[in-house]
Amino acid sequence: MIRLRQLEAFRAVMLTGGVTQAAHMLHISQPAVSKLISSLEQTMGIPLFERRQGRLHPTHEAEFLIGEIDRAIASLEHIAQLTEDIRNQKAGHLRIACLPGFATSLMPEVVAGFLADREKVTMSIQTRSSARVREWIAAQQYDIGVADEFEGHRAVIHESVNIRTVCALSPQHPLAAQKVIRPEDLSGMPMIIQDRGNRFYHLVKQAFDDAGAILVPRVEVRQFATACILAKKGVGAAIVSSIDAAEYAGRGLITRPFEPSLPFRLDLLYPKYHPRSLLLQEFIKYFRESLQPFTLS
Amino acid sequence: MIRLRQLEAFRAVMLTGGVTQAAHMLHISQPAVSKLISSLEQTMGIPLFERRQGRLHPTHEAEFLIGEIDRAIASLEHIAQLTEDIRNQKAGHLRIACLPGFATSLMPEVVAGFLADREKVTMSIQTRSSARVREWIAAQQYDIGVADEFEGHRAVIHESVNIRTVCALSPQHPLAAQKVIRPEDLSGMPMIIQDRGNRFYHLVKQAFDDAGAILVPRVEVRQFATACILAKKGVGAAIVSSIDAAEYAGRGLITRPFEPSLPFRLDLLYPKYHPRSLLLQEFIKYFRESLQPFTLS
DNA sequence: AGACATCCATAACATAAAGTTATGGAGTTA
DNA sequence: TAACTCCATAACTTTATGTTATGGATGTCT
Structure with missing residues (x-):
């Protein structure tokens, strides 16, 4: 069986050009590398180096293999890198x-x-x-x-x-000057409301009923963003989530706290x-x- | 340090869905896989499986890593395949x-x-x-x-x-009927020869001189292939390597043994x-x- | 030529990795 | 509840991987 360690040793020898330097590169002893290389040649059944004049000379086969081996080892090292990143949530x-x-x-x-x-x-x-x-x-x-x-x-x-909700108004709205908006302030005024049947609509309706105020739906919408745009254009007031309101605030939309506070x-x-x-x-x-x-x- | 064996065990568990089957797949015992997995989690510092109801359930991280690991192991297996091919000179x-x-x-x-x-x-x-x-x-x-x-x-x-050389002629050449061609047969006839200075040219010249024949160069060429084409067109006779002659023989070029035999x-x-x-x-x-x-x- | 350094291989031994069998707890199924 | 499946742990064996010590071959520098 080809062992990973053998391939690492082989790669180090190919890179450094010698067993001794390869051993330094891998921080192990020279005989360890010697053994890994010869066992690799053994298991592969292919001579990878020629021993001439006390030196190693890579064979043609070695040069052919090194590319693939390099790639394989790199991809393993990539895994180590990846786990590191995962640990650091990167x-x-x-x-x-x-x-x-x-x-x-x-x-x-x-x-x-x-x-x-x-x-x-x-x-x-x-x-x-x-x-x-x-x-x-x-x-x-x-x-x-x-x-x-x-x-x-x-x-x-x-x-x-x-989520906190607020009242959205156009700057021209009669209530624009008020610090806080209540249902009774909006009584009888045209409003942009959520689809009927929607849970939040019922919250608003309840708040109006409790205050004895009259809710006048002018436009029914699904999304708070749409309600904001309509309110900005002066179509009516709207009770919207503070998130959507924040998107349009400062871009021509007035937002005011609404009381009682209705949670979305x-x-x-x-x-x-x-x-x-x-x-x-x-x-x-x-x-x-x-x-x-x-x-x- | 992440060990290759740990990754193989991990891959096997992800593939088979359980430690026991993974052990079968790798032809090792179940506790061996158990240990490899837990040591891998240890060294990675990442939980790879959740133990719930006596089963292993891969974590999000495990599913994220398996792709890379699969690739790395595959590239290692490719090396084994490659060495096999090299051994068989494939x-x-x-x-x-x-x-x-x-x-x-x-x-x-x-x-x-x-x-x-x-x-x-x-x-x-x-x-x-x-x-x-x-x-x-x-x-x-x-x-x-x-x-x-x-x-x-x-x-x-x-x-x-x-390399054996032969005499190349067009079918219309006066010597086309002869079985064997000698220098004296070609004496005074136009010939296609190799560049003067070329070693083979001197061989031909020597043969003519030895036979007391007169060499009449008509065209000087570098390549036997060119000489063959010219000979085929009837420009003259040529002494060419049997390799090139074989290319054109049967396609309108006549080849005859030349004596004395001149080695190219x-x-x-x-x-x-x-x-x-x-x-x-x-x-x-x-x-x-x-x-x-x-x-x- | 002789002294010296460099490079690699081998031998003998130590340690860590990877595998084994035996056992038991937790959960599922009949 | 008994039988079964699945996984984890413990104790132990084998194999990989490493170490130091040593020596032969080659190249280099007086």
Whole structure:
């Protein structure tokens, strides 16, 4: 059987031109190299060197083989390098599934920030509906999923994050001057709301009802980003997640605290039966930290 | 230090899905694999499997690494394959330097025949003047050289081969009916001859002089192949090597034995201080056998 | 020529890697 | 609960890989 050590010795001799120097290169004794070389010739059944005048001269076969051997050894050394990188979380691959709304706001920034000092890390980001995200996580197709309206799944663990929401207005809106916006302020005013049936819509509706205010839906949208743009154009006021609001704030959109504070619940999903890599743990930590400024309490 | 054996065990477990099957695959005992895996995890500093419910489940890192490891092991196995091929002279590389005249006649056929049942053998053929061939062989740039007019060199060993020469005529030539051609038959007839100064030219001249015949040079050429074409066209008779003559015989060129028989000396050159590979030895044998039909005595 | 250094091979021995059998715990299945 | 599968650990053997000591062959420098 050809041993790796024999090939390393062979390579060292070819590189240095002699057994003695090769031994120095490998930090072992000269007889050790001598033996490795002769045992390699033995097992290969091919003379690799000619012993002439007390020196080694590589045969044609040796010169033919060295290229392949060099490549093989290099690829083994590459593995050592790779494990080093993995240990330092400098290499690896993450698969993320997230909501369309999220994929265009916070996620790119988080991913970009995370990859900045992790050159060899690769990622795939898929945008899917909450239901799809849930299924794909359960099937272990992705390492982390971001969903809303999560209702639980046998093979999925989740943690919820309550995102702070704010009222978004155009600068021309009558309430633009107010520090804080309440349902009664918005009573009877046209508003951009989430799809009816959406859980967050019901939260808003409840808040209005509790305050005895009248909710006037003008436009129904799916994504907070759309709501922000419409609000900016003066179509109406909107209660949106602070994440999306931050995207458009300072670009012609006014945001004001909304009271009572309504949490927009976001769920982070993980496959239950798939061990978390060090890199994934790092990413989760980084992601949660990035969410921090937008969370409630 | 990461050991090759550990990687092999790891690969086997990833392939088979379990320690026990991996042990079968490697023809070793189950505890051996167990130990290799855990020592690999130890040295890498990365958990590669999760032990859950008495089974091994590969971690994300394991799945990330297996690709590279697979590649590395494959390239090592390739080396074993390669040495096998070299032992059977099925692989290797030969570098040939030869005369232009030779490179277009016998050499391509010899090379093609030699390569026919040696799929993985590669060759490079360079055509150079005799003087260049000599220098390149001395510099160990080539494994075998074919030259004429070789005068010796410190770092070159050579063996001479005497090639039979024949008289080439067009079918319309007055001597076409003769079985054997002698100098006196050609006396006063236009002939195609080698460059004056060439050693073979002097041989021909000497033969004519000895027979008291008059040599009438019509065209001087360097290569026998050119002489053959000219002779075929009826420009004159030519004394050419039987190798080149064979190329054109049956394609409108008549060849007749020439007496006295004039040897065209060809030299096979080898670098003196470079060991001959098994493949080279095979090639030399094959080459000399191919020359056999054309040699004198 | 003789002294000296260089280079490689061999012998005798030490240590680490890689394999063995024996055994047992945890989980699955009948 | 008994039988079975799967993996880990312990104790031990064999093989690889290394060591130091030694010597022969070659080249170099007086």
